[in-house]
Amino acid sequence: MLPLALILRAKGCQVEGSDRSLDQGRLAQKFQFLRDHGIALHPQDGSGLTRPDQILVTSAAVEETVPDVQAARRLTLPVMRRAELLAQLFNAAPQSIAVGGTSGKSTTTGMIGWILHHAGRDPTIMNGAIMKNFITPQIPFAGAVVGGGDVFISEVDESDGSIALFNPKIAVLNNISLDHKTMDELRSLFRDFVSKAQVAVLNLDNVESLALAAALSPRSVSTYSLVDPNAHLFAHDLRPSLEGIDFVVTERETGDEANVYLQMPGVHNVSNALAALCAARGCGVSLREAAEALSGFTGIKRRFERVGSAKGVTIIDDFAHNPDKIAATLATLHAFPGRLLVLFQPHGFRPLTHMRKELVTCFAENLSEGDVLVMPEPVYYGGTTERLTTSADIVREVKAGGRDAFAFADRPACGDKLVSLAQPGDRIVIMGARDDTLPEFAADLLKRLG
Numbered sequence: 001m002l003p004l005a006l007i008l009r010a011k012g013c014q015v016e017g018s019d020r021s022l023d024q025g026r027l028a029q030k031f032q033f034l035r036d037h038g039i040a041l042h043p044q045d046g047s048g049l050t051r052p053d054q055i056l057v058t059s060a061a062v063e064e065t066v067p068d069v070q071a072a073r074r075l076t077l078p079v080m081r082r083a084e085l086l087a088q089l090f091n092a093a094p095q096s097i098a099v100g101g102t103s104g105k106s107t108t109t110g111m112i113g114w115i116l117h118h119a120g121r122d123p124t125i126m127n128g129a130i131m132k133n134f135i136t137p138q139i140p141f142a143g144a145v146v147g148g149g150d151v152f153i154s155e156v157d158e159s160d161g162s163i164a165l166f167n168p169k170i171a172v173l174n175n176i177s178l179d180h181k182t183m184d185e186l187r188s189l190f191r192d193f194v195s196k197a198q199v200a201v202l203n204l205d206n207v208e209s210l211a212l213a214a215a216l217s218p219r220s221v222s223t224y225s226l227v228d229p230n231a232h233l234f235a236h237d238l239r240p241s242l243e244g245i246d247f248v249v250t251e252r253e254t255g256d257e258a259n260v261y262l263q264m265p266g267v268h269n270v271s272n273a274l275a276a277l278c279a280a281r282g283c284g285v286s287l288r289e290a291a292e293a294l295s296g297f298t299g300i301k302r303r304f305e306r307v308g309s310a311k312g313v314t315i316i317d318d319f320a321h322n323p324d325k326i327a328a329t330l331a332t333l334h335a336f337p338g339r340l341l342v343l344f345q346p347h348g349f350r351p352l353t354h355m356r357k358e359l360v361t362c363f364a365e366n367l368s369e370g371d372v373l374v375m376p377e378p379v380y381y382g383g384t385t386e387r388l389t390t391s392a393d394i395v396r397e398v399k400a401g402g403r404d405a406f407a408f409a410d411r412p413a414c415g416d417k418l419v420s421l422a423q424p425g426d427r428i429v430i431m432g433a434r435d436d437t438l439p440e441f442a443a444d445l446l447k448r449l450g
Helices: 002-010 028-036 067-074 082-091 105-118 183-195 207-215 267-282 287-294 323-334 349-354 356-366 391-400 411-421 438-449
Strands: 016-018 040-042 056-058 079-081 095-100 124-126 151-155 170-173 199-203 221-225 233-240 245-251 257-262 305-310 313-318 340-345 372-375 404-407 427-432
Touching (some): 002 028, 002 082, 002 124, 028 040, 095 183, 105 124, 105 151, 105 267, 105 287, 170 183, 170 267, 183 199, 183 207, 199 267, 233 267, 245 287, 267 323, 305 438, 313 438, 323 340, 356 391, 372 391, 372 411, 391 404, 411 438
Parallel strands (some): 056 079, 124 151, 170 199, 199 221, 313 427, 340 372, 340 427, 372 404
Antiparallel strands (some): 305 313
């Protein structure tokens, strides 16, 4: 909601808002940032809705019983979802690029935005995460960039089905794997998404997107791969390090090659970079210019972000919250020596139930001997939900799979356990989504270790 509010404010709209986090006294810095940008804030009790010219825009987490929604209904004000408003702005842009997929959306969106910014295209960027390249003292929460050019780049979400509202000129699909919906639902949503675009950017290394590539017209598809040299863009000669990864990319049609250095580690980020390069090529940016821009891309907050080290222990903050993301992060870390102490905070009771089997398999197969998993209960700030699966259920099954794991009722107890376990050479990884206090927790752990 924050980046969308910034885009609307920059376009001259009057923007006001409410948030239960504000009422609960959390995230004071973010709310002050909004006030500083001329956005009025109200309690989430309906008191902010008083005028006939107001439109209520809600996130997917806002239920009909929330007082603001009830007030809007009483006043017969228009009520729309966040994605509906974003889609209106996006679909009106002359050149629109939508980034979808189960994993890597925010990073890929940031990469495309930085390439086109570097190329002088002055894009508008709507991201679900903070892009480090665009952070300034005035804009510490750079989840949005309001440009004056004709390009609108946006991350789009399949979890609530709102991806169907977007009609992109270029559709980027990183991958398809289990997350918020069944695989059949995901296949249908993503097939419709890429079919509407003039150019579909598809990952040949993911079996699901590979199947889509085979079903679409070759003239409308731009493909990338780390294993198939027949892809339009092929990455090879990978050289990983703790700080990043180097690789060479070859363009099939021209034979051109470019060297890329990413300031973020992990083979999965090479895949994200290839998707961004394909999208940039679709906008007329040369491979060499796009590759040069990527080497200056500093990354996304909470995407394998190194918090710091104390007494030989390194702390990393990461957004991983589904099996694919978790496996990618663990694989990146296991490429280098050191035990892993993993805190995984599920991003809700419903997704925990939905992914229960896959999460257990993920941790059992991707944690190594000596690694430790620590889990609090899922993040919860209000609303109705069924608590069919708990963190204790996941931990019990992971332990049955032969891995060391602990469940605690709250996060402070998890922090105590991590501090007591930590030894020189360990890496502590904080994983989870939908909770802006996780970076604070990671920073506090670093202080305690020091």
